[in-house]
Amino acid sequence: MKIETIKTINYNEGTPFTIEADTYDECLAKFFRLNEQLKYCNGNSYSLVYAEDKNAYKKWFSLENYINNGGDMW
Secondary structure, three states: OEEEEEEEOOOOOOEEEEEEOOOHHHHHHHHHHHHHHOOOOOOOEEEEOOHHHHHHHHHHOOHHHHHHOOOOOO
16 A cells, blocks of 8 residues: 655655555554654645545544554643
8 A cells, every 4th residue: 555645844845755554554654653753843744645545544543543653742
């Protein structure tokens, strides 16, 4: 499985970036962890390209998944 993302650096137009994993849920978890690494880096982030991936991420994102994938609660 794979999902297409865009990596934005310093608020500039991003570059395409593909996340690959064995399952769709693993792709979404990898996407979360990549974004979590940039949590305090203003202007840097990953964004999903396709609406179906964005909707799936909204459904995937929960407190349980946040905690299980290293989310910082502070």
